[in-house]
Amino acid sequence: xxxxxxxxxYHYTALIFxxxxxxxxxxxxxxxxxKNDVLVQDGTPLWFFFHPTLENYEYILTRGKFxxxxxxxxxxxxxxxxxxxxxxxxxxxxxxRLDFKGRALMANSTLLVRMVPPAVLAVPAFAFxxxxxxxxxxxxxxxxxxxxxxxxxxxxxxxxxxQIPVELEEAAIVDGASPLQVFFKVLFxxxxxxxxxxxxxxxxxxWNEFILxxxxxxxxxxxxxxxxxxxxxxxxxxWGRIMAMGTLIVIPPLLFTFFAARQxxxxxxxxxxxx
Amino acid sequence: xxxxxxxxxxxxxxxxxxxxxxxxPAILVMLGGLLYPVFMAFYxxxxxxxxxxxxxxxxxLGVDNFVRMxxxxxxxxxxxxxxxxxxxxxxxxxxxxxALALLLEKPIRGASIFRTIFILPxxxxxxxxxxxxxxxxxxxxxxxxxxxxxxxGIEPQVWLGDADLAFFAIVFTDIWQWTPFIFIIxxxxxxxxxxxxxxxxxxxxxxxxxxxxxxxxxxIKSILIIALLMRLIDVFRGLEVMLIMTGGGPGRSTELLSxxxxxxxxxxxxxxxxxxxxxxxxxxxxxxxxxxxxxANPMKSKSDV
Numbered sequence: 312x313x314x315x316x317x318x319x320x321y322h323y324t325a326l327i328f329x330x331x332x333x334x335x336x337x338x339x340x341x342x343x344x345x346k347n348d349v350l351v352q353d354g355t356p357l358w359f360f361f362h363p364t365l366e367n368y369e370y371i372l373t374r375g376k377f378x379x380x381x382x383x384x385x386x387x388x389x390x391x392x393x394x395x396x397x398x399x400x401x402x403x404x405x406x407x408r409l410d411f412k413g414r415a416l417m418a419n420s421t422l423l424v425r426m427v428p429p430a431v432l433a434v435p436a437f438a439f440x441x442x443x444x445x446x447x448x449x450x451x452x453x454x455x456x457x458x459x460x461x462x463x464x465x466x467x468x469x470x471x472x473x474q475i476p477v478e479l480e481e482a483a484i485v486d487g488a489s490p491l492q493v494f495f496k497v498l499f500x501x502x503x504x505x506x507x508x509x510x511x512x513x514x515x516x517x518w519n520e521f522i523l524x525x526x527x528x529x530x531x532x533x534x535x536x537x538x539x540x541x542x543x544x545x546x547x548x549x550w551g552r553i554m555a556m557g558t559l560i561v562i563p564p565l566l567f568t569f570f571a572a573r574q575x576x577x578x579x580x581x582x583x584x585x586x
Numbered sequence: 587x588x589x590x591x592x593x594x595x596x597x598x599x600x601x602x603x604x605x606x607x608x609x610x611p612a613i614l615v616m617l618g619g620l621l622y623p624v625f626m627a628f629y630x631x632x633x634x635x636x637x638x639x640x641x642x643x644x645x646x647l648g649v650d651n652f653v654r655m656x657x658x659x660x661x662x663x664x665x666x667x668x669x670x671x672x673x674x675x676x677x678x679x680x681x682x683x684x685a686l687a688l689l690l691e692k693p694i695r696g697a698s699i700f701r702t703i704f705i706l707p708x709x710x711x712x713x714x715x716x717x718x719x720x721x722x723x724x725x726x727x728x729x730x731x732x733x734x735x736x737x738x739g740i741e742p743q744v745w746l747g748d749a750d751l752a753f754f755a756i757v758f759t760d761i762w763q764w765t766p767f768i769f770i771i772x773x774x775x776x777x778x779x780x781x782x783x784x785x786x787x788x789x790x791x792x793x794x795x796x797x798x799x800x801x802x803x804x805x806i807k808s809i810l811i812i813a814l815l816m817r818l819i820d821v822f823r824g825l826e827v828m829l830i831m832t833g834g835g836p837g838r839s840t841e842l843l844s845x846x847x848x849x850x851x852x853x854x855x856x857x858x859x860x861x862x863x864x865x866x867x868x869x870x871x872x873x874x875x876x877x878x879x880x881x882a883n884p885m886k887s888k889s890d891v
Contacts, residue, residue, distance in 0.1 A: 319694070322689070322690065322692070322694060323694075325686075325689055325690065326690060326696075326700050329686065329700075329704065330700055330703045330704070332762070333703050333704055333706055333707050333762075333766065334703060334706065336707075336718045336719065336722060336762065337706060337707075337710065337718070339718065339721070339722065339729060340714070340717075340718045340721075343721065351727065352727060353727070354726060354727035354728070354731075354732060355732065356729045356732055356733070394615075398611045398612040398615060399612060401608040401609070401611065401612065402608060402609045402611075402612035402613070404608060405604070405605045405608035405609045406609070409604065409605040409608065410605075411605035411606065414605075417609060417613075419879060421616075422875070422878070422879060423872070423875050423876075423879070424616055424620045424621065426819050426871050426872070426874070426875040427620050427623075427624060427868075427871070428822055428823045428844055428867055428868075428871055429823060429825075429844075430823070430825055430843075430844035430845075430847045430848055430864065430867065431623065431624060431627055431847075431864045431867055431868055432620075432623045433847065433848055433851060433852075434626075434627060434630060434847075434851050434857050434860050434861050434864060435622070435623035435624075435626035435627055435630070435861075436623060437851070437852075437857070438626060438630065438641065438857070439623075439626075441641070442641060454615070454618070454619055455619050457615050457619065458615050458616050458618065458619020458620045459619065459620070461612055461615060461616050462616065462620075465612065490604045490608075515709060518711070519710075519711035519712060519713070519714075521711070521712060521713045521826045521829075522825065522826065522848065526852075536711055536713040536714075539713055539714070539717070540713055540830065543830070548720075550721055550727070553717060554717070554718075554721070557711075557713075557714040557717050557718065560711055560713075560714055561709075561710055561711065561714055564709040564710070564711070565706060565709060565710075567709070568702060568705060568706060568709050569702060572698065572701060572702035572705065573698065575705060576701060576705065576770055576774065579705075579767075579770060579771065579774075580770065580771050580774035580775070
């Protein structure tokens with residue numbers, strides 16, 4: 312009894328310590344975003360007890376182009392997520408269920424293209440923009456994000472499709488369902504958690520991505536990370552304002568994490584553990 | 587039931603058609619968005635193309651860019667930085683992540699809350715991670731200097747202005763963001779282990795040390811390999827955190843290969859030469875990826891089930 316209590320105490324102390332390390336930097340950002348310039352420049356850490364001010368947020372929301380950045384980010388992240396899930400879902404289904412020539416090659420190359428470093432895309436993306444002149448077009452960015460996310464989405468959804476018993480589909484086919492009916496009416500309801508995980512990961516990449524967004528967007532099509540980086544100037548950084556911007560950027564992925572942590576962990580480990 | 591015989595022939599046609607109709611849209615997007623740029627990088631690596639110059643008039647160089655790359659001390663320097671960065675971050679992240687997972691694998695009350703907290707660093711945008719840690723490491727107002735001074739009496743350091751300290755800073759930042767990744771993958775693997783095996787080893791008199799190193803870790807070997815190789819590839823992928831924190835400096839002390847390509851292309855504006863280095867990066871990542879596919883191919887093993 313005493314021993315288990317001690318062990319539990321040990322466990323919880325370790326857990327709380329780790330949780331603090333994970334959270335502290337994020338909290339520092341949030342706290343700093345509510346400080347006025349004098350407090351920020353003071354350099355004395357104040358974790359909680361200071362008079363919070365909204366002036367940084369006010370500046371960002373009214374004087375910056377935050378609403379425009381936000382709109383662009385939402386458009387690109389949401390549309391690339393939807394397209395990725397649709398195309399990736401079809402492809403994963405075919406790889407998991409249908410037998411066709413080139414299936415193994417397709418599966419392997421999907422894993423390989425997943426590894427393409429974004430830095431490699433930077434120069435060709437820039438070349439594309441300068442050659443075609445389709446600068447500052449959100450559709451181009453959406454297309455690249457869809458391409459970047461598809462291999463992972465296919466890989467993830469493949470695992471989820473594999474888990475569904477084949478008998479379900481066979482029964483539906485015997486009853487006269489077409490492949491598309493099987494896909495949408497029989498399988499989709501069973502795949503919602505798989506699609507949720509894929510959606511969170513796809514959204515997260517598209518929402519956070521910086522390099523391609525920087526190269527492929529213009530004055531009117533900048534996304535939030537590009538907007539935030541724009542606050543870094545040669546004359547110095549306005550920490551309060553940039554931290555407010557950072558806090559606003561981090562909110563959607565953090566909310567997702569809180570609501571779907573279980574699924575996220577399942578998805579993150581699906582490939583590794585079941586392999 | 588008459589419908590069944592009637593629809594036999596059309597369904598045969600549909601069955602041979604559908605696999606390709608299912609996969610073609612995804613293939614087209616990946617071809618256009620990933621493979622075409624990769625081939626474009628190969629193509630550009632043979633030209634001397636600078637920003638502002640018409641690509642059609644860019645001089646063809648043959649393999650000159652590659653010859654230059656091999657002889658370029660800067661490339662070897664950033665490759666060395668990248669390898670050192672990879673060595674330190676991956677060694678520490680794997681050790682810490684596995685140790686924490688072993689420490690915390692027991693199902694306890696509130697486990698899901700702690701797991702949620704532990705994946706938060708993974709969700710933060712790299713740009714924001716760079717910003718937060720640039721602030722924390724700031725020489726004048728950074729909290730790290732403040733606490734080191736307050737608790738240990740250490741003089742304020744110019745963290746991001748000194749080659750060794752800046753390297754330490756980016757390693758530290760990477761560990762903060764990515765140790766949770768190892769932790770979560772390993773803890774999921776440990777919990778998927780059949781409890782009979784662990785129990786049997788206890789009955790056989792295995793001590794704590796033997797149980798970990800002779801029973802548990804060997805059983806999750808394939809998970810450990812996948813986690814290791816994924817992190818290895820990430821070392822060659824990311825550049826945002828360093829771009830925001832240090833820009834690669836001072837000198838080239840925090841300039842990883844990816845960031846070097848970016849700086850070459852858009853800072854010194856040599857797009858052709860940057861493409862040649864991209865080809866080097868592709869080859870490195872391709873080699874690691876092939877290792878993953880050979881050692882542990884998740885799609886293959888799953889389709890065998």
